[in-house]
Amino acid sequence: MDAAHIRNFSIIAHIDHGKTTLSDRLLHRTGTITTREMEDQLLDSMDLEKERGITIKAHPVTMRYKARNGESYELNLIDTPGHVDFSYEVSRSLSACEGALLIVDAAQGVEAQTVANMHLAMKQNLTIVPVINKIDLPHADVPQAKRQLEDILAIAGDLAILASAKEGIGIDEILEAIVERIPPPKPTGAPSLQALGFDSYFDTYKGVVTHVRVFNGELKPGMLVKLFHSGKNVEIKEVGSFNPKPYVREKLEVGETGYMTANIKSPQEVKMGDTITDARHPSPALAGFKEIHPMVFSGIYPINTADYEHLKANLAKLQLNDSAFVYQAETSVALGFGFRCGFLGLLHLEIVQERLRREYGMDIIATYPSVIYQITLTDGTVKPVDNPAYLPEPTYIGKIEEPVVKAFVICPNEYIGDMMALITEKRGTVDHTETLDSRRVMLTSLLPLNEILIDFHDRIKSITRGYGSMDYEYAGYRESDMVKLDMLVNSEAVDAFSCIVHRDKAEGRGRALAAKLKEVIPRQQYAVAIQAAIGGKVVARETVGALRKDVTAKCYGGDVTRKRKLLEKQKEGKKRMKSFGSVNIPQEAFIEVLKA
Amino acid sequence: MASAYVHVPFCAQKCSYCAFFSEPSSGETINRYVTALIREFELLAADLKPQTIFFGGGTPSLLNLWQWEQILTAMDRLNLLGAAEWTVECNPATISLDKAKLLRSAGVSRLSMGVQSLNEALLERLGRVHTREMAFKSFDILRQAGFENLNLDLMFAIPGQTLEDWRETLGEAVAMGSEHLSSYEVIYEDDTPLFAQLKAGEADVNEDLACIMYEELVARATKAGFWQYEVANFAKRKLAGEVAKSTKLPDFACRHNVNYWRGGSFYGLGPSATSYVQGVRMKNWSNTQLYCEQLEGGKQAIESQEKLSPLARAGETAAFGLRMVAGWPFEEFRQVTGYDLHREWEKEIGELVRQGWGQVEPESFHLTRQGLRFADAAAEMFLR
Numbered sequence: 001m002d003a004a005h006i007r008n009f010s011i012i013a014h015i016d017h018g019k020t021t022l023s024d025r026l027l028h029r030t031g032t033i034t035t036r037e038m039e040d041q042l043l044d045s046m047d048l049e050k051e052r053g054i055t056i057k058a059h060p061v062t063m064r065y066k067a068r069n070g071e072s073y074e075l076n077l078i079d080t081p082g083h084v085d086f087s088y089e090v091s092r093s094l095s096a097c098e099g100a101l102l103i104v105d106a107a108q109g110v111e112a113q114t115v116a117n118m119h120l121a122m123k124q125n126l127t128i129v130p131v132i133n134k135i136d137l138p139h140a141d142v143p144q145a146k147r148q149l150e151d152i153l154a155i156a157g158d159l160a161i162l163a164s165a166k167e168g169i170g171i172d173e174i175l176e177a178i179v180e181r182i183p184p185p186k187p188t189g190a191p192s193l194q195a196l197g198f199d200s201y202f203d204t205y206k207g208v209v210t211h212v213r214v215f216n217g218e219l220k221p222g223m224l225v226k227l228f229h230s231g232k233n234v235e236i237k238e239v240g241s242f243n244p245k246p247y248v249r250e251k252l253e254v255g256e257t258g259y260m261t262a263n264i265k266s267p268q269e270v271k272m273g274d275t276i277t278d279a280r281h282p283s284p285a286l287a288g289f290k291e292i293h294p295m296v297f298s299g300i301y302p303i304n305t306a307d308y309e310h311l312k313a314n315l316a317k318l319q320l321n322d323s324a325f326v327y328q329a330e331t332s333v334a335l336g337f338g339f340r341c342g343f344l345g346l347l348h349l350e351i352v353q354e355r356l357r358r359e360y361g362m363d364i365i366a367t368y369p370s371v372i373y374q375i376t377l378t379d380g381t382v383k384p385v386d387n388p389a390y391l392p393e394p395t396y397i398g399k400i401e402e403p404v405v406k407a408f409v410i411c412p413n414e415y416i417g418d419m420m421a422l423i424t425e426k427r428g429t430v431d432h433t434e435t436l437d438s439r440r441v442m443l444t445s446l447l448p449l450n451e452i453l454i455d456f457h458d459r460i461k462s463i464t465r466g467y468g469s470m471d472y473e474y475a476g477y478r479e480s481d482m483v484k485l486d487m488l489v490n491s492e493a494v495d496a497f498s499c500i501v502h503r504d505k506a507e508g509r510g511r512a513l514a515a516k517l518k519e520v521i522p523r524q525q526y527a528v529a530i531q532a533a534i535g536g537k538v539v540a541r542e543t544v545g546a547l548r549k550d551v552t553a554k555c556y557g558g559d560v561t562r563k564r565k566l567l568e569k570q571k572e573g574k575k576r577m578k579s580f581g582s583v584n585i586p587q588e589a590f591i592e593v594l595k596a
Numbered sequence: 597m598a599s600a601y602v603h604v605p606f607c608a609q610k611c612s613y614c615a616f617f618s619e620p621s622s623g624e625t626i627n628r629y630v631t632a633l634i635r636e637f638e639l640l641a642a643d644l645k646p647q648t649i650f651f652g653g654g655t656p657s658l659l660n661l662w663q664w665e666q667i668l669t670a671m672d673r674l675n676l677l678g679a680a681e682w683t684v685e686c687n688p689a690t691i692s693l694d695k696a697k698l699l700r701s702a703g704v705s706r707l708s709m710g711v712q713s714l715n716e717a718l719l720e721r722l723g724r725v726h727t728r729e730m731a732f733k734s735f736d737i738l739r740q741a742g743f744e745n746l747n748l749d750l751m752f753a754i755p756g757q758t759l760e761d762w763r764e765t766l767g768e769a770v771a772m773g774s775e776h777l778s779s780y781e782v783i784y785e786d787d788t789p790l791f792a793q794l795k796a797g798e799a800d801v802n803e804d805l806a807c808i809m810y811e812e813l814v815a816r817a818t819k820a821g822f823w824q825y826e827v828a829n830f831a832k833r834k835l836a837g838e839v840a841k842s843t844k845l846p847d848f849a850c851r852h853n854v855n856y857w858r859g860g861s862f863y864g865l866g867p868s869a870t871s872y873v874q875g876v877r878m879k880n881w882s883n884t885q886l887y888c889e890q891l892e893g894g895k896q897a898i899e900s901q902e903k904l905s906p907l908a909r910a911g912e913t914a915a916f917g918l919r920m921v922a923g924w925p926f927e928e929f930r931q932v933t934g935y936d937l938h939r940e941w942e943k944e945i946g947e948l949v950r951q952g953w954g955q956v957e958p959e960s961f962h963l964t965r966q967g968l969r970f971a972d973a974a975a976e977m978f979l980r
Contacts, residue, residue, distance in 0.1 A: 525951075525973065548807045551971040553780035553828055555919060557601060557856040558870040561877055561902065564912050567976045 001074045003255040004184045008076045008213065009129075010094055012121055013103035014111035014469065018133040022103060022165035022174075023061075023077060029171050030063040030075065032243055060096075060211055060257045062241040067179045075178060076241075076257035078198070078213070080117075087473060088292050088344070089324070091120050092198040092273045095288055096213035096257060099127035099182030101174065102155070106132050106140035106162075109437060110148040112408040116471035118153050129177050130160040136167050144437050152436060185215070185255030190283035193217035193225065195252075195260075195276040200267055202320035206238070208264035209246075212276060213257045215286060219276070220251040225262070228275040228285045234262035267323040292324050294342025295403065295474065296349055296453065297386040299330060299367035299496070300356070301338030303591060307362065308337045314360040315339060318352060325352055330387075334496035334590045335365065340387060346453060365591045368499050371450045374401040374477055388498040391484045394535055401477040403449040409460060410442045411468035418463045419443060426451035427502060446475060448502070487513055488531040488538075489521070490583050496590055503534070511540040513593070518542040520589040525550070528583050599855045600646040600676075602633065603866030604656040605884055608690065612723035612793075613751075615785035617868035617882045618654040629867075629884055630663045632891040634670040636865045639896055641674040643873075644863060648852035649682040655710075657686035661695055668702040677703050681851045683747075685710065688734040689726035696741035706850070707738050708747040708778070714765040718754050723789065735772050745848055747776035752813065753806035754782050755790070755799035762809050763816075770820035775848040777822055777830040779813050781806050807969075825849050826857065827919045827968055844922035857920050859913035859932045867897070875909055877902045907980050910935040915975035923955075923962020937961060944977040 013019040027033045063075040080093040094100065100121045104110055121128060132145045146157025161177055163170025188194055194216040203209050212219065219225075223236045240248040241258035252258050264270055272292055275285040302311045315327050326342040343349040349369060356362045375383045375391070376398040385391050407428070411419050416433075420443070423430055428447035435441055447456075452472070460468040485506045487497035497517075501509055510532025517530045521544050532540040555563055574584055606621035606629075607614075619625075637644075659667070671677055683706040684699055696707070713719050714728045726734075738746055748769050752762050769777070784791045784801075793799040814824060822830035823839055823846035831848035833839060839846050845854065855862060864871040868882035878901040881887050890897035904912065910933035917924050929937040938945065938961065945961055948954030953967030953974060963974060 525970065547970075548803050549810075549969040550973045551827055551919075551969055553783055555827075555916065556853055557862055557872065558603075558864065558868070560856070560872075560912065560916055561870065561879070563972075563975075564915070564979065567915070567972065568979055571976050571979060 006074045006255040007178050007182050008097040009099045010078050010080050010097050011101045012117040014113040017103050017105040018165045025165045025171050030065045032063045059242045061244045073179055094124045096198045102128050102130045103133050104145050106135045106145050107137045109145050110152050112410045112469040112471040115408045127182050129181055130155050131163050132160045133163050135162045136164040187254050188216040190216045192278040192281040192283045194283045196286055197274045200270050206261040208267050209259050209261050210270050212260050214252045218251050218253045224279040225276050226279040229271050233279045237261045296343045296369050298369040299338050300341050301335040301365050303363040305336045332495050334494050365594050369453045371403050388484050388500050399479050400482040402480045404475050404478050405449050405472040406475040407445050407447050407472040409470045411464045412439055415464045483534045485510055486533045506534050507539045514540045514542040516593050520592045523547045598860050599648045599862035601864045602651045603869040604653040605867045606658050607655045609725050612789040615788050628888050630666050632888040635891040646679050649679045650852045651684040655687045656684050657690040688730040691734050693737050696738055700742045706745040707743050710749045712751045714768045715761050746774045748774045750779040752809040766816045775832050780828050825921050857917050911978050911980035915978040918963050919971050923960050925960040
């Protein structure tokens with residue numbers, strides 16, 4: 001199809017504002033899918049996605065639409081992962097588009113994620129088509145939603161299309177606006193093929209299937225193309241589009257969106273955001289390519305040590321469809337053999353863990369997550385550290401910098417005090433406060449990433465009784481007074497509990513961990529000292545008292561077998577325990593603490 | 597054959613701490629049980645020449661005169677009377693002078709009375725059916741019937757029990773003048789009401805108090821002329837002075853139980869009873885109806901059996917024998933198991949000595965006072 005009749009667009013929205021329902025409606029209205037096929041959340045294929053209302057892996061879908069002006073258009077809906085953990089993927093997907101539908105729930109108004117995603121879309125210079133969804137709800141407040149669009153996002157409220165994806169209201173208007181308001185793709189003027197690879201998945205038969213948007217020239221089977229940043233030359237085997245199932249096409253032309261295969265065996269060979277160009281007459285690369293680096297790290301260990309190989313195989317499988325996820329083998333004295341895993345952010349970490357548990361049935365334990373610290377040594381060299389075990393001795397450290405995020409927190413007015421207190425507790429600062437409407441405010445704040453890793457989101461939800469929302473974007477590094485906290489059992493450090501924390505937080509966390517360890521470490525025949533130490537200095541101490549006795553009161557002929565079996569089991573259990581000094585600690589005890 | 601244990605699985609009422617197999621009694625079931633038990637005696641009679649017999653429960657004294665006569669007559673017919681030591685457990689609420697006299701005349705030499713406590717409130721908490729008055733009265737009845745070897749069972753660290761309560765019970769109990777005293781810390785066994793109370797937070801374990809109570813027990817019993825010969829067992833001597841050098845056992849020690857700890861053979865009869873014959877451990881069904889059905893069909897009611905390797909058996913024998921204050925004489929251990937205790941467990945013995953829990957004598961190894969308080973930890977080391 002000629003470029004003038006092609007429209008490439010995304011949908012951006014806060015969780016539960018109706019992105020998926022609207023997508024399904026558009027597919028149905030354009031006849032791409034039948035009513036029968038319009039099952040709920042067609043595009044989100046993983047259980048986890050349906051449950052959390054987020055998109056982890058998205059396909060671009062091609063629709064045919066006959067507009068009111070009588071002409072036929074090819075509309076490509078390029079779905080994006082809905083969370084800023086995946087902000088790089090979001091921006092790659094957005095850069096394959098000329099426009100985006102911005103959905104706002106008429107009852108809830110603008111939320112934190114709306115803001116974060118909108119920032120990404122504006123960076124890409126996309127044409128925004130605002131849609132106020134769920135206008136059928138009894139609590140819908142359309143004027144309010146319009147005002148918020150204007151005040152917070154600087155979008156003229158009158159441009160908003162009023163819709164209810166659930167009831168099928170406003171769907172035609174949305175399709176017309178896509179055709180009329182979103183500009184058609186324009187060739188770049190480069191001498192040959194330029195296509196953007198913006199996502200990929202692994203197919204057992206075809207190898208890596210790359211999602212592409214052609215910006216210039218055309219993409220055909222048989223062509224020898226160059227993957228610009230990977231530096232590889234490959235021959236195109238097949239091209240096609242999705243409707244939403246993949247179908248083969250002869251070629252993909254300027255402005256079109258679809259997929260390509262080229263016998264690529266490893267997803268690592270196709271970098272997200274790479275430019276695909278003609279190998280013989282290469283054009284320059286498209287702008288915006290970035291290597292993606294994990295931001296959050298955590299050790300993942302099998303609970304049953306015998307599952308190590310099984311875990312390894314499953315991590316490899318996961319990585320096939322998630323090239324942003326990285327892992328490498330590591331060993332912990334407390335937890336045995338496992339893997340150091342890197343994630344794009346919190347949600348990504350949670351998703352990978354949940355998928356391992358649910359889809360792969362793995363019993364795993366994750367260590368306290370860490371971010372990447374930039375350590376400037378006294379000799380001036382800079383060393384990134386994501387694992388407390390590798391933090392140099394304090395005397396060699398010049399300064400430590402930690403990653404910070406710009407967080408958008410939206411909450412009802414009455415909780416603003418508690419929310420500010422939470423942000424302060426998390427070592428954050430509130431840069432400015434905006435009133436969204438008569439009942440809500442948005443706090444824009446700068447927070448250390450490591451402070452929001454664990455319970456920040458849950459705390460917001462509990463402070464605001466579920467009405468608050470939070471999203472964030474990365475905001476670089478800043479110098480910070482970080483220290484390594486070690487937990488010692490009878491003077492020996494237990495590696496699984498070492499962590500890098502801010503000096504002001506170290507003592508509190510040390511105390512909490514010591515108290516928790518005291519609960520789970522079984523009493524021994526001797527007293528066991530549990531200490532939290534910063535550098536060599538002990539900041540908290542607990543003692544597990546010695547057993548005063550270990551004897552069955554009553555033991556006669558009939559009790560012998562049962563008692564022996566019990567003792568044998570205990571003895572067997574001790575073999576599996578980890579020994580710290582003279583103290584035997586069952587692995588379950590460590591797991592208990594990590595779970596808490 | 598050295599020993600026979602007979603399990604009588606009936607109780608007037610289940611006690612809150614008890615995990616032994618027992619069920620509420622009905623006359624009909626007990627009659628059926630008596631017939632089945634006699635059948636089991638018949639099946640085993642050829643091998644049985646018991647030197648010690650022990651009727652435990654449940655509550656053996658719950659059987660009525662007529663039922664006891666049946667059993668005793670059958671035992672006489674099968675030539676099973678005449679054991680050197682014959683113990684029957686009884687409950688203060690269920691022993692009458694007639695019953696006591698019947699047992700004494702048949703050759704029962706020792707009665708063991710489950711007193712547990714002499715504090716009314718605590719008896720209630722334990723779910724016992726008797727009062728403190730009944731305990732004193734029953735004791736007199738047993739003396740009257742001619743028993744010269746009586747044991748009292750006492751329990752301590754009962755939820756709610758103070759050290760003062762325990763001292764009172766101990767004082768009153770030793771004043772009764774029994775020949776033997778068995779005293780246990782409360783055990784919270786799974787599936788008992790007491791365990792449920794513990795879980796629900798209605799009872800709690802105060803380890804320090806339990807330890808003090810135990811020390812009080814040892815001190816009081818010793819002062820009253822008892823000689824401790826096992827973790828929880830105390831007995832008197834016939835004459836004042838040292839115990840026999842050969843066995844280190846006081847005269848009134850329970851031979852039947854000593855046989856268990858010394859790795860001797862024994863037969864077990866009745867539902868859930870265990871036997872240990874020629875290195876094979878067998879267990880009867882813990883279900884009275886099933887037990888009866890099997891025997892009515894002429895078969896033994898064996899639910900499971902287990903044969904350990906000689907070394908595993910020796911390890912178990914070593915482990916449980918160390919509960920005795922005398923520990924293991926090397927020569928006796930070798931005779932029972934075929935292994936040299938000192939050589940096979942040299943490392944473990946060395947470790948226990950280093951910890952101050954064990955002591956090696958020229959001809960034996962035994963746990964120290966402190967070591968006895970960790971007898972399970974020591975036992976675990978000896979298992980192979």
